[in-house]
Amino acid sequence: MATTSPYRTFIQDISASSTGEVLLRGWVYRLRVLGKTSFIILRDCSGVAQCVAATEAVQDYRLKVEDVVEVRGVARADRRSKVGFEIHILTLRMLNRAGQVLPFRSADNVEGIGLETLLHFRPLALRTESVGDVFRIQAALLSCFRDALNRRRFTEIVTSKIVSGGTEGGSNLFEIKYFERVAYLAQSPQFYKEQSVAGFERVYETGHVYRAEPHASSRHLTEYYSLDVEFGFIEGPEDVIQLERELLTDIFQSLNSRHGETLSKYRGEPLPSMLEAPCWEFSSCLEMLRSNYGRTDLVDDLDPEGERQLCELAKRESGFPALFVLGFPLSARPFYTAPRGAEGAASSFDLLFQGIEITTGGQRLHRREDLEAALLSRSIDPTTFESHLEMFELGMPPHGGFAIGLERLTCQVLNLPNVRQAVLYPRDRDRLTP
Amino acid sequence: MATTSPYRTFIQDISASSTGEVLLRGWVYRLRVLGKTSFIILRDCSGVAQCVAATEAVQDYRLKVEDVVEVRGVARADRRSKVGFEIHILTLRMLNRAGQVLPFRSADNVEGIGLETLLHFRPLALRTESVGDVFRIQAALLSCFRDALNRRRFTEIVTSKIVSGGTEGGSNLFEIKYFERVAYLAQSPQFYKEQSVAGFERVYETGHVYRAEPHASSRHLTEYYSLDVEFGFIEGPEDVIQLERELLTDIFQSLNSRHGETLSKYRGEPLPSMLEAPCWEFSSCLEMLRSNYGRTDLVDDLDPEGERQLCELAKRESGFPALFVLGFPLSARPFYTAPRGAEGAASSFDLLFQGIEITTGGQRLHRREDLEAALLSRSIDPTTFESHLEMFELGMPPHGGFAIGLERLTCQVLNLPNVRQAVLYPRDRDRLTP
Numbered sequence: 086m087a088t089t090s091p092y093r094t095f096i097q098d099i100s101a102s103s104t105g106e107v108l109l110r111g112w113v114y115r116l117r118v119l120g121k122t123s124f125i126i127l128r129d130c131s132g133v134a135q136c137v138a139a140t141e142a143v144q145d146y147r148l149k150v151e152d153v154v155e156v157r158g159v160a161r162a163d164r165r166s167k168v169g170f171e172i173h174i175l176t177l178r179m180l181n182r183a184g185q186v187l188p189f190r191s192a193d194n195v196e197g198i199g200l201e202t203l204l205h206f207r208p209l210a211l212r213t214e215s216v217g218d219v220f221r222i223q224a225a226l227l228s229c230f231r232d233a234l235n236r237r238r239f240t241e242i243v244t245s246k247i248v249s250g251g252t253e254g255g256s257n258l259f260e261i262k263y264f265e266r267v268a269y270l271a272q273s274p275q276f277y278k279e280q281s282v283a284g285f286e287r288v289y290e291t292g293h294v295y296r297a298e299p300h301a302s303s304r305h306l307t308e309y310y311s312l313d314v315e316f317g318f319i320e321g322p323e324d325v326i327q328l329e330r331e332l333l334t335d336i337f338q339s340l341n342s343r344h345g346e347t348l349s350k351y352r353g354e355p356l357p358s359m360l361e362a363p364c365w366e367f368s369s370c371l372e373m374l375r376s377n378y379g380r381t382d383l384v385d386d387l388d389p390e391g392e393r394q395l396c397e398l399a400k401r402e403s404g405f406p407a408l409f410v411l412g413f414p415l416s417a418r419p420f421y422t423a424p425r426g427a428e429g430a431a432s433s434f435d436l437l438f439q440g441i442e443i444t445t446g447g448q449r450l451h452r453r454e455d456l457e458a459a460l461l462s463r464s465i466d467p468t469t470f471e472s473h474l475e476m477f478e479l480g481m482p483p484h485g486g487f488a489i490g491l492e493r494l495t496c497q498v499l500n501l502p503n504v505r506q507a508v509l510y511p512r513d514r515d516r517l518t519p
Numbered sequence: 520m521a522t523t524s525p526y527r528t529f530i531q532d533i534s535a536s537s538t539g540e541v542l543l544r545g546w547v548y549r550l551r552v553l554g555k556t557s558f559i560i561l562r563d564c565s566g567v568a569q570c571v572a573a574t575e576a577v578q579d580y581r582l583k584v585e586d587v588v589e590v591r592g593v594a595r596a597d598r599r600s601k602v603g604f605e606i607h608i609l610t611l612r613m614l615n616r617a618g619q620v621l622p623f624r625s626a627d628n629v630e631g632i633g634l635e636t637l638l639h640f641r642p643l644a645l646r647t648e649s650v651g652d653v654f655r656i657q658a659a660l661l662s663c664f665r666d667a668l669n670r671r672r673f674t675e676i677v678t679s680k681i682v683s684g685g686t687e688g689g690s691n692l693f694e695i696k697y698f699e700r701v702a703y704l705a706q707s708p709q710f711y712k713e714q715s716v717a718g719f720e721r722v723y724e725t726g727h728v729y730r731a732e733p734h735a736s737s738r739h740l741t742e743y744y745s746l747d748v749e750f751g752f753i754e755g756p757e758d759v760i761q762l763e764r765e766l767l768t769d770i771f772q773s774l775n776s777r778h779g780e781t782l783s784k785y786r787g788e789p790l791p792s793m794l795e796a797p798c799w800e801f802s803s804c805l806e807m808l809r810s811n812y813g814r815t816d817l818v819d820d821l822d823p824e825g826e827r828q829l830c831e832l833a834k835r836e837s838g839f840p841a842l843f844v845l846g847f848p849l850s851a852r853p854f855y856t857a858p859r860g861a862e863g864a865a866s867s868f869d870l871l872f873q874g875i876e877i878t879t880g881g882q883r884l885h886r887r888e889d890l891e892a893a894l895l896s897r898s899i900d901p902t903t904f905e906s907h908l909e910m911f912e913l914g915m916p917p918h919g920g921f922a923i924g925l926e927r928l929t930c931q932v933l934n935l936p937n938v939r940q941a942v943l944y945p946r947d948r949d950r951l952t953p
């Protein structure tokens with residue numbers, strides 16, 4: 086792989102048998118002065134190398150940890166080194182000094198550092214191993230998600246996030262001043278991904294969605310990244326559930342094999358196969374919550390405690406704490422949801438994973454007349470949605486899909502307690518910077 | 520690859536030697552009744568197949584083009600067929616009827632159909648070969664872009680699109696009502712990608728950016744998809760230009776080899792290698808425009824005509840119509856731009872490709888004191904940008920990067936005259952739906 090600076094060497098590309106000069110650029114990660122010898126542990130995006138020089142030769146640079154430097158040197162085999170070599174410094178160049186007072190250092194264990202500090206000083210936090218890992222794993226999740234769908238004939242789509250109205254009736258929308266008009270930030274690409282199914286049959290999108298959530302909990306954000314999937318020619322919601330099982334299994338297997346070492350720092354066991362994740366009816370779930378936990382307060386939805394309890398039950402039964410809950414009450418789901426039987430249940434499911442809902446999905450209505458009837462039964466004037474409804478006359482297959490919140494998925498994969506730990510620059514009720 | 524509906528067969532997976540029943544689901548693409556025999560050309564996301572039945576057996580379905588159907592049948596080798604087989608229909612099932620009156624059909628040549636109609640009826644347009652191709656190529660561009668950067672040690676990042684202020688001083692911003700405050704839609708991930716360089720060294724992001732452009736031209740959108748790259752430890756803007764050369768060459772080679780047949784429908788020649796794309800100084804460009812085209816009106820920027828003329832000159836000189844223009848006047852570039860020499864030029868470039876600018880990039884200032892001085896020289900109070908400036912004390916490498924507009928790149932690759940042809944749901948001054 087060509088590097089853009091022809092003389093710059095990535096640390097990972099050096100070995101004990103490297104000959105000739107190398108030109109390294111990176112951050113001072115650690116610094117040790119042992120009398121006449123100074124050790125500069127240098128870090129770049131590819132790894133860490135110990136660089137050695139006579140103290141006399143480098144002391145004028147007044148090096149500090151986090152300083153940005155260039156080292157010209159020679160690799161020498163060294164059996165004491167983990168990587169098998171160290172770099173003897175020929176010349177050193179200061180590229181940019183770090184500040185005198187830093188809130189923490191990139192070599193620190195940041196477990197004891199508050200989330201506010203880690204969010205405020207994002208660049209430095211990213212340079213620590215544990216915060217950096219979160220976003221490297223997140224990037225891998227994204228990449229595996231797209232790969233797994235590309236392999237299954239899905240087409241990636243990009244749809245507008247500026248919309249003229251909500252997909253679910255209009256609450257929790259952020260308002261935009263759009264020239265002389267009012268527009269809104271999209272809560273979901275739902276309508277656009279359904280329409281795209283009528284074009285491409287199988288589509289996905291990775292992009293931001295927006296919810297003007299007035300509460301700032303450990304699991305809510307006003308802006309999150311949604312992994313959206315929608316596909317046509319399904320028989321029922323079970324097809325959608327099965328695709329998600331296979332997809333997550335693919336993603337988890339890739340993560341286990343490519344990032345197993347990183348994962349082992351965050352979780353005791355590798356990520357599970359989801360192929361055997363059970364699917365329980367919502368009504369049975371309520372019954373089980375009643376008989377196992379005395380819950381009599383849940384009616385048309387689950388709550389965070391119920392989600393945890395169901396995952397406990399699933400773990401007891403199937404060995405790992407994940408399950409699909411299918412058949413939520415139709416009245417509690419959006420108008421475009423297909424019914425399940427005649428008893429008021431919906432062909433709609435949640436995936437609960439390690440105690441928290443990470444997906445909502447289901448089969449959608451695909452006939453214009455059914456959508457109109459659903460809107461009328463909710464006392465919504467169908468003409469409000471005319472520009473969407475007319476798309477159902479262009480040849481719309483039976484279809485369904487789901488959406489995974491990337492931040493929540495990252496949290497569950499890495500056992501992070503607060504969703505803000507899985508966002509570079511989180512947005513909530515109170516947070517608009519950095 | 521497992522399909523989610525166990526019995527459903529993709530057309531592409533059938534061959535002349537297929538035995539046993541197949542279950543196809545798709546759209547009626549064409550329909551021919553020849554006396555006692557009816558031919559239903561079925562299309563799914565993987566291909567097109569001719570299905571045959573006795574007219575008597577299918578006439579009760581009153582099939583129309585674009586209807587959504589299921590065909591159970593048997594593949595039989597047929598030498599007259601391009602794919603070597605046809606499907607003898609055993610049973611047919613209507614999944615969803617298309618409307619009686621459609622604005623066009625998916626088998627039509629849509630060249631004569633107006634852009635407004637194609638935008639209004641997006642799902643049907645996507646089902647046509649030529650509009651579908653645009654977005655399949657766009658998806659491939661995205662995928663190749665990410666792959667090429669992943670191979671070069673870049674980390675994908677996701678940054679917030681809700682910001683408290685602009686990166687360039689505040690014009691052309693869309694305002695959001697953010698609870699009791701005012702926020703804005705991000706014009707660019709510029710600050711966040713620079714900050715992320717101080718964490719990860721090499722980052723990219725693919726995401727929406729927003730410009731409240733008051734003019735609706737064939738090349739402007741209010742919402743577009745930006746392919747953003749930023750990386751550290753550069754020597755100068757030439758390193759950034761070289762990365763873009765290599766990156767586009769990788770992407771174009773992948774497209775040529777994987778989608779050559781599709782590309783050949785849109786352009787006479789395969790996509791070029793960009794490795795030899797020349798880099799001309801801005802001042803020389805003005806001189807050449809003067810001497811070749813008598814242009815004396817350009818001072819601190821190019822205009823669309825100047826971009827076209829420079830590409831013509833590059834084509835004459837280097838064989839293909841693309842060039843980097845480096846060294847725009849510093850005063851015409853954002854405050855964070857690094858200078859180029861002492862004569863008021865910027866380490867900032869545009870890439871002009873087949874007559875249009877598709878990239879702006881350059882080296883950025885990486886020292887806090889330089890950024891403060893740049894702000895002061897523009898009469899901007901540095902405290903306005905304090906939350907960004909303080910990140911430059913955490914160990915910031917010399918860095919630079921660029922952004923490619925996905926829609927414009929798609930247009931140039933496929934020779935499309937209007938950027939709206941490369942957006943599923945375009946947004947401009949006047950357009951907010953569908």
